[in-house]
Amino acid sequence: SLTIDPDLVWSTYMGGPSVQGDAAGPLVFGPDGDLYVGGIAAVPDFPQTRGAYQHSSPPGSDTFLARFGGDEGNLEFCCVIGGSIQNDGYPANQEYSRGIVIGLDGTITVAGTTEAADFPTTTKAFQRTHDGHFAGYVLRLSPTGEKLLWSTKIGATLTAEIRGLAVAASGSPIVGGFFSGPGFPVTEGAFKTTYSNDSNGFVT
Numbered sequence: 363s364l365t366i367d368p369d370l371v372w373s374t375y376m377g378g379p380s381v382q383g384d385a386a387g388p389l390v391f392g393p394d395g396d397l398y399v400g401g402i403a404a405v406p407d408f409p410q411t412r413g414a415y416q417h418s419s420p421p422g423s424d425t426f427l428a429r430f431g432g433d434e435g436n437l438e439f440c441c442v443i444g445g446s447i448q449n450d451g452y453p454a455n456q457e458y459s460r461g462i463v464i465g466l467d468g469t470i471t472v473a474g475t476t477e478a479a480d481f482p483t484t485t486k487a488f489q490r491t492h493d494g495h496f497a498g499y500v501l502r503l504s505p506t507g508e509k510l511l512w513s514t515k516i517g518a519t520l521t522a523e524i525r526g527l528a529v530a531a532s533g534s535p536i537v538g539g540f541f542s543g544p545g546f547p548v549t550e551g552a553f554k555t556t557y558s559n560d561s562n563g564f565v566t
Contacts, residue, residue: 372435395432400459445478461527468505
């Protein structure tokens with residue numbers, strides 16, 4: 363007879379010492395078997411590793427990306443990324459990741475949603491500012507998490523949220539989600555280019 367007796371390979375907690383609402387979100391394995399996890403970090407006491415890219419801005423919740431060794435579950439690195447101020451001047455309290463993709467070259471693409479006017483973007487980004495409340499973000503980190511290669515927002519006049527991420531064979535990210543309000547970027551010849559007075563889905 364066949365007997366299967368599964369073992370627990372490894373298990374770990376992840377979070378800060380205070381009770382503030384840290385939460386894990388998307389999970390993905392890299393080509394080498396390491397585990398990448400994103401989610402919500404209730405800064406300032408969320409664990410961050412030396413040398414990894416950091417742009418945490420308490421108070422509130424930032425997004426995080428952590429890499430764990432696939433064999434033993436050791437923390438390879440942890441980045442915390444966020445902003446501090448909304449467009450209306452109030453503290454930004456909500457940022458989170460919705461998708462992670464590891465490229466063949468090891469680069470890490472992350473997509474999610476931010477309400478921070480000062481969420482980090484890079485010089486040649488498609489969109490560096492946003493109107494309204496929430497905007498989507500897409501960013502790419504170096505394989506070891508120490509460098510922000512590029513980061514952009516994408517949004518409309520009221521709100522926009524990214525709910526899914528894929529990366530094409532060319533390396534270009536594809537994101538999907540929903541938005542409210544005019545002003546969301548569309549391209550000529552697309553299936554639908556007009557906004558219809560409610561929440562609209564998008565693929566970009």
